[in-house]
Amino acid sequence: MSQSASPRRTALDALHRSLGATMTDFAGWDMPLRYGSERDEHNAVRTAAGLFDLSHMGEITVTGVQAADLLDHALVGNMGSIKPGRARYTMICREDGGILDDLIVYRLEADTYMVVANASNAQTVLDALVERAEGFDAEVRDDRDAYALLAVQGPHSPAILKSVTNADLDGLKYYAGLPGTVAGAPALIARTGYTGEDGFELFLAPEHAEQVWQALTAAGQEYGLVPAGLSCRDTLRLEAGMPLYGHELSTDLTPFDAGLGRVVKFEKTANEGAFVGRDALTSAAERAEQNPPRKLVGLIAEGRRVPRAGMAVVAAGGADGTVIGEVTSGAPSPTLGKPIAMAYVDAAHAEPGTKGVGVDIRGTHEPYEVVALPFYQRQK
Amino acid sequence: MSNPKELRYSKEHEWLSPAADGVSTIGITEHAANALGDVVFVELPEVGSTVTAGETCGELESTKSVSELYAPVTGEVVEANEDVVNDPSLVNSAPFEGGWLFKVRVSEEQADLMSADEYTEFSGS
Numbered sequence: 302m303s304q305s306a307s308p309r310r311t312a313l314d315a316l317h318r319s320l321g322a323t324m325t326d327f328a329g330w331d332m333p334l335r336y337g338s339e340r341d342e343h344n345a346v347r348t349a350a351g352l353f354d355l356s357h358m359g360e361i362t363v364t365g366v367q368a369a370d371l372l373d374h375a376l377v378g379n380m381g382s383i384k385p386g387r388a389r390y391t392m393i394c395r396e397d398g399g400i401l402d403d404l405i406v407y408r409l410e411a412d413t414y415m416v417v418a419n420a421s422n423a424q425t426v427l428d429a430l431v432e433r434a435e436g437f438d439a440e441v442r443d444d445r446d447a448y449a450l451l452a453v454q455g456p457h458s459p460a461i462l463k464s465v466t467n468a469d470l471d472g473l474k475y476y477a478g479l480p481g482t483v484a485g486a487p488a489l490i491a492r493t494g495y496t497g498e499d500g501f502e503l504f505l506a507p508e509h510a511e512q513v514w515q516a517l518t519a520a521g522q523e524y525g526l527v528p529a530g531l532s533c534r535d536t537l538r539l540e541a542g543m544p545l546y547g548h549e550l551s552t553d554l555t556p557f558d559a560g561l562g563r564v565v566k567f568e569k570t571a572n573e574g575a576f577v578g579r580d581a582l583t584s585a586a587e588r589a590e591q592n593p594p595r596k597l598v599g600l601i602a603e604g605r606r607v608p609r610a611g612m613a614v615v616a617a618g619g620a621d622g623t624v625i626g627e628v629t630s631g632a633p634s635p636t637l638g639k640p641i642a643m644a645y646v647d648a649a650h651a652e653p654g655t656k657g658v659g660v661d662i663r664g665t666h667e668p669y670e671v672v673a674l675p676f677y678q679r680q681k
Numbered sequence: 682m683s684n685p686k687e688l689r690y691s692k693e694h695e696w697l698s699p700a701a702d703g704v705s706t707i708g709i710t711e712h713a714a715n716a717l718g719d720v721v722f723v724e725l726p727e728v729g730s731t732v733t734a735g736e737t738c739g740e741l742e743s744t745k746s747v748s749e750l751y752a753p754v755t756g757e758v759v760e761a762n763e764d765v766v767n768d769p770s771l772v773n774s775a776p777f778e779g780g781w782l783f784k785v786r787v788s789e790e791q792a793d794l795m796s797a798d799e800y801t802e803f804s805g806s
Contacts, residue, residue: 334718334745338718339718339719339744339745340744532744532745605721605722607721609747633719633744640721640722
């Protein structure tokens with residue numbers, strides 16, 4: 302990735318500043334961390350709605366008669382089986398099975414896909430796709446600058462979005478996308494998100510970002526919509542048990558190590574089932590079956606100190622403090638009112654309900670209970 | 682925001698009230714509270730313990746980070762604000778009032794405490 306001295310700014314930069322946002326550097330982008338209280342923003346998304354600028358996410362378009370074959374070769378999922386208009390959560394791995402990134406892939410048309418990568422990995426994913434495209438009749442296009450991305454998330458998001466679009470939102474299923482017009486601007490409207498709530502992500506031209514933001518803000522006023530920053534996005538996804546690259550996912554882990562082996566599809570029709578990482582992932586699947594690695598679990602605090610990424614998890618009861626795992630993400634949970642964490646814990650200690658597991662917080666072993674993920678699931 | 686004129690301020694963003702009967706009240710500034718974000722956990726020095734000017738004596742934890750609390754004076758802790766321990770959001774909502782942290786019988790002050798104007802210039806707000 303080219304590292305420039307000054308961070309990149311989204312099309313809504315001036316607007317965020319006018320709203321008094323606290324900005325933060327995130328993967329080379331200057332992004333809104335919070336506008337006021339991040340806990341209020343979190344609670345608004347859980348109970349009403351929040352509006353996010355996610356323009357740092359990396360869009361890559363793959364087109365051509367062999368677009369599906371290329372993606373089946375390059376990614377671990379069965380991309381040819383996605384119906385046009387639908388989306389899928391998947392991963393791109395190295396030949397050795399290590400996770401390069403987790404992705405959402407939209408099949409826009411039969412021969413057109415949009416791959417959405419994490420900002421921190423977008424260049425890596427782009428480079429890998431370009432390299433893996435060799436020999437396929439397909440084009441890989443860097444569309445990072447072609448899109449701004451806004452997300453409206455929360456139980457009132459359908460009502461709010463309906464008031465600024467004629468698109469058929471009722472017919473739009475979870476993990477589906479359709480082209481439409483939002484507040485006069487052409488957009489890809491997707492029913493996806495990273496909060497654990499119902500919601501939409503809107504891919505649109507950067508020059509339309511401000512008018513759409515303002516229209517959603519106006520439409521959302523009566524529903525309690527607030528601008529929401531990356532700080533609450535992180536606590537929302539943590540409560541929803543969703544992994545974040547660089548925390549729960551890394552090149553040191555295969556999808557099976559991360560408890561996400563289900564995204565790997567060995568039964569692909571294209572390329573006679575061959576794909577990058579297949580052999581290593583076949584072994585990883587067997588290893589996970591026979592000799593389970595550490596498991597990704599939830600931890601809920603019995604006390605009030607907050608666990609953070611990188612802190613050691615130690616065995617229950619033992620004064621010796623045998624290390625049995627490591628925290629990957631931790632935060633005070635606004636919904637539970639207690640500190641929570643995700644952690645990789647040795648399988649022998651990973652049973653939900655295990656109490657008294659310790660997190661080493663600056664030398665003190667704070668007691669935690671192991672729970673199954675997610676911490677929070679919305680009522681449907 | 683405005684920093685109350687009657688208080689003095691440390692470079693670690695604590696404020697110190699004028700002593701009444703030798704006892705000063707200590708808290709963190711609005712600038713510091715805003716920089717931290719929502720405070721969710723406060724650990725204060727124990728009543729009866731001695732704090733030392735310039736040294737850590739507790740911690741403040743917010744959504745994103747943990748910060749050490751520094752004592753701007755040396756002396757014996759005579760009171761800790763239990764309201765703030767029970768409701769840490771007071772630090773954000775009323776940093777100069779209900780969000781005060783602890784009281785110290787002052788035996789020695791930190792040398793380089795600032796006036797409100799000096800602190801406003803130092804912190805930029």
